[in-house]
Amino acid sequence: MTNGEHSPKEWSEKGLLAEIRKLHQQGRSLAFILGAGASASSGILTGGKLAYDWLQEWHQRECLEPDTDLQSWAREQLENPTFSTHQDAKPAYQDAASHYSTIFERRFAGDYTSGYAALEDAMEDAAPSVGYSILAKILDETHHRVVVSTNFDNLVADALAIHARRQPLIVGHEALAGFARPQLRRPLVAKIHRDLHLAPKNDREGVNTLGQGWGNSLSQLFQYSTPLVLGYGGNDGSLMGFLNDLPAGHIPGRLFWCYRDEPPAQNVLATIAKHSGVIVKISGFDEFM
Template sequence: MAGMEITEWTLEGVLDEMEVIHGAMKDRQFAFILGAGASFTSGIPTGQGLAQKWLKDLHLRECSDGRSLEQWIAECGIGNGELTFQTAAEHYPQIFERRFDGDREAGYAELESAMEGKSPSLGYSLLAEIIQHTRHKVVVTTNFDNLVADALAMHAHQSPLVVAHESLAGFVRPQMRRPLVAKIHRDLYLHPINDLDGVSTMEQGWKVALKKLFQYFTPIVVGYGGNDGSLMDMLMELDEDDIAGRMIWCYREGSPPPEKARSVLRKHKGILVKIPSFDGFMLQLADKLVTNFDVAAIAERTAKLGMDRADRYREQANRLTESSLHGSPAEQRTGEILTQSVRSSQSWWAWEIKAKAEPDEVKRDKIYQEGIKQFPSSAELIGYYAAFLELPRRNYDLAESMFIKALELDPNNARNIGNYASFLEDRREDYEQAESLYKKAIELEPNFVGNLSNYANFLAEHKKDFDAAELLYKKSLALEPKNSWSNCNYANFLVERRKDFDAAEALYEKSIKLDPESAWNIGNYANFITNHRKNYEKAEALYKRALVLKPQSPWHIGNYERFKAKRAKKKVTYKS
């Protein structure tokens, strides 16, 4: 069996198969097996992140001879010599036991702190839609959090039966009247199972309950690393015909399942599939399974229950749209579904999604105008339109009138306040009012990265307060390390104010890797290569690439003209 190949399908093939089963096999249901990876975009650290943090704690406590973390890990006795910092997740229970030996309650308290106040991500909201509107109502999870139940409650859906202790496993039955969440490692507040014995073995009640369940449910594994022995051994012990259909194991690029999980897939003829993310997979699956699927309608229901959650949901969906524009085929399909699924008659946000997906600026302008006619009191949509009028349209007078109108409608919208501050700084040179608005925006929403980066630029450019600016750059990158714009902003600062060219170049390259279609990132890197690396061939290639992306941009045209003049001057030879 060890030599058998595991079948791997495309994401499109898996989604098509699930749609066919959903439509044609009414007696077949899907059960979602979730791990820590599914909760990461909700702000909850993964098992890998926690295990690595605890290794650092242990190194600080136990290493008194100055050995490096890596040296100490190799000799600490955890994992029989197989432990490395990179494989910490595989030894999570041993690390937990060592870190909280003698005070297990402190471990539980740390887990509670890590999960306190976290709200369901877009992916969990979409999973709630699937649970509510289809027959696929079972979740089996190794997680201690309550994100599935929270997502159902957030959208006013049917409350699930949460079975969070092995003593209650008898309540798990294939035929349930309501959604089921089976928490096989217990709940966060019921002494969650983190020790080696508990994680390695499954209590008999769970074995019996899950065996009955999987006879009717096809397991769909998402965000689960497969590192604990309890669930893997239980699945391995099942006979080949004990699982309905073929198990589907979703994994992300660079994170394939471990060998124990692969053995399970071989035995049960399971399927591997690479997905872009938990959120992206759930978006595409909801589009296949939920009748009249409408992302905007979900957002509007969320808004009624709490504007903070609605804003977070929209931000995550917008990031999916932005990352899909020039991403992988799977990510592009995610963006297409998102754009197609919103209904402009029901939400201002639908008009924003529609406008953002339109590459033609004139058509986009008309979309915004149509949307504002339908939602004339939407400070959010008017604010997005004002930003569009500023750049790329460069209609500054109309942009300012839209910013003012948006702030009259909602004086505490931190995004609009920050964008208007940037407008006043760049277009009106009204630095006093701009700074006042930046401070107000950050006070209202301290972790909004766009405002932090813009104010950092302001402090560096107009106040010459480089230390304060650098703190804000670092905070924005700590909050969103994969924000290409923030990376490029900080790179510019390091060049102009710190003369740290090596660190800057690394950030430029990272920003372009994160967003290879950003002409702004490419243009800034081209200027850097010209002025500080003198690599004119590489610089010219970058300038041309930026102009292909933004052929009408005065900034890119001017940069390239100055570059050509500078290069021509370098080539001039003088006769004596």
Template sequence: NRATPSIGYLFLAQILTNTKHKFVLTTNFDTMTEDALFSLQNAKPLIIGHTSLANYISVNNSIRPVIVKLHHDYLLSPKNTEQDTNTLPPEFKKNLTPVLEGVHLIVIGYGGYDTGIMDYLRETTSRKPIYWCCRDKSRLSAETKKLLTEQDFIVEIKGFDRFMLMLNAKLKHDPIIDLDNVEESVLVKNAVKQAKKYQEKLKELGKKQDIEDDELEALKVQLPTWWDYELQVKKETDPNKQNKIYQEGLEAHPKSFELFGNYALFLTNIRKDHDQAEAYYKKSLELEPDNAIVNNNYALFLTNIRKDHDQAEAYYKKSLELEPDNAIVNNNCAFFLTNIRKNHDQAEAYYKKSLELEPDDENANNNYASFLMNIRKDYDQAKKHYKKSLESKPNNATFNGNYANLLKGIRKNYDQAEKHYKKALKTEPDHANNNGNYAQFLFIKGEESQAQVYLDKAFNFADNHQDLLAELWFYRLAHCPDYRQQAIEQLDALLEMGVKSIGWDFSANIERAKEQGFEPIELLQQYADKISQ
């Protein structure tokens, strides 16, 4: 338990993760190889530590390193007597043969004194050649000499660490340690990355809607001192008092890029003071230009508020370069690619990666569900991901509203749809999209007077959300005769700017307008197609 991997194991870890070579067969009971993989590459090997797991050895494994402990793991009935090692279990023989037929075996630090293993290697005539490494070939055991054939190789080396050093050099892998700056070494970066990941998890705990005061107090000792101000903001409901807390926090922690970034989010989402918000985003980036989340948040601001999509894309790309395995970054980049660039295939790849990294992430599940519904038309899978997002946050306004859209437009389950719309609007009455979508729902049901109320609210809260504005003006065109000419002018202007709401379904509105005598009905279909296709 106190042993640590020698430097050679770190080189081995690089080979196992950066090349097609994924298999280690060992008679050792220790955990040196897996420890090296965890510390250097943060890789998760498949450990075959017992005969009963032998069937999981597969030559087609191309993702995870596989460590096969031929004498078992030291915690799982280790085989350490001569009787134990006289034969190799048939389960190992059966599943190792395809491996040895497909890859060369490099033998290092093994004397060849296990009868079972040596007999098996001798019997496996279809194997690839063996590279048998030793310090002095004149001292090879008789059993080893008996095993090796003319197609095999004997390689004299000066020890495991030195051999792995040279093998690593031949493969031209990046240095493990940066001699000029140790903090830039892979080992340090991985440790810091893991620490930051768990710090983010702690922060997420602090943001839970139902968290108790005593839990918040317990969190304080786990998080940096600036986070205390974030916790105070969470407990406060008055935006003016929240604003004051942030300002006090920034005065106390003028170097906290996190606090500057969070204040920028507050100014964007709560105060709607976008010029001030941008100044704080930039200050956060000035303090920490290579933080993936800070770059990602500024990209979101540039997309949603400034509509500067080219600049936003540059920040999205940088955030991905900085942390390609960050679930939040992958999710937000996917959202940008599908909604702005219309690059749906690449977007789906990022959505899938985000969910592979964080399967329970509610935002990723919600966004991917909307993608599946509107772009892929895979409604069953969309429903599955919407429900997954609602499991985590059952009262979330966006999640309820989006699920209601599916129930309304695809499932025609109007009772359930209305239930989720009302739940969404109870949680967040000023939510522009939900007001607009509920207005659409009410127009479809023929409840025009109520629909007008929610439509007006949606216009009030829409700000510069142009895709939503296109939907709202369509509803006015279809259902509000007094607005007909203005609606046509507004829709033409939005379409001229390239505004779209891809995949949005206006068919039920057209049907209702037809019943109400709208003419020519073809006009509505033309606008619906222009907006949604």
């Protein structure tokens, strides 16, 4: 990747692991930022795949012209003339990921309870993968105790219940954000889009707006812990907006952003560069952990 003002450097996976080892030896703390990609190997569909399924259901229900194909109809409904559902080099669901909240809103308009039930069904049989098991041991046995997640699932808590000695503090609603403090004695899981059973945020306003109280808590957390991003694409406006607004130099060290298939979008790269960050291609969450 070309390195410039708005393009962070790219490191190797081995190089990142070596750096993490040194930071650990120096007593520096990491905060794991998890997105839907981290839960895929645990049996939960990614946001893009869920959005693509909902898009097809929305199309089937509201497209009154039987000869209109999904792509043409979606381009009009989403007001995106380049939206694609059949890309040669990319998964069919990839473009749907960036329209997740809009698709959720339109698919479940008038009945968000049905949408929450759909999410519960999608996560009902999920079990922590080996990556979450290793993460649980790290959270329990080291000074790296913080998880900030855009996910609704309970995989971190489930893994800690199996492998850890101490129960975590789960902050699953912005009303409790004040309890998400740095330097806690037990693992902390901050679920900024809420818990699965607490009206999780899926609509555009919810996904793009950071709940009141989270800004101050996250600011404090990232003063003490260096973010390590895993499985998060930066498609929301809440956490991504917070990271973008955070002053340069606020984060200790640099921001580490891992990706699996495609590099982050240009606006995300600019935010990473702002925080002296690096991007790292990994083979997957489980493999990296």
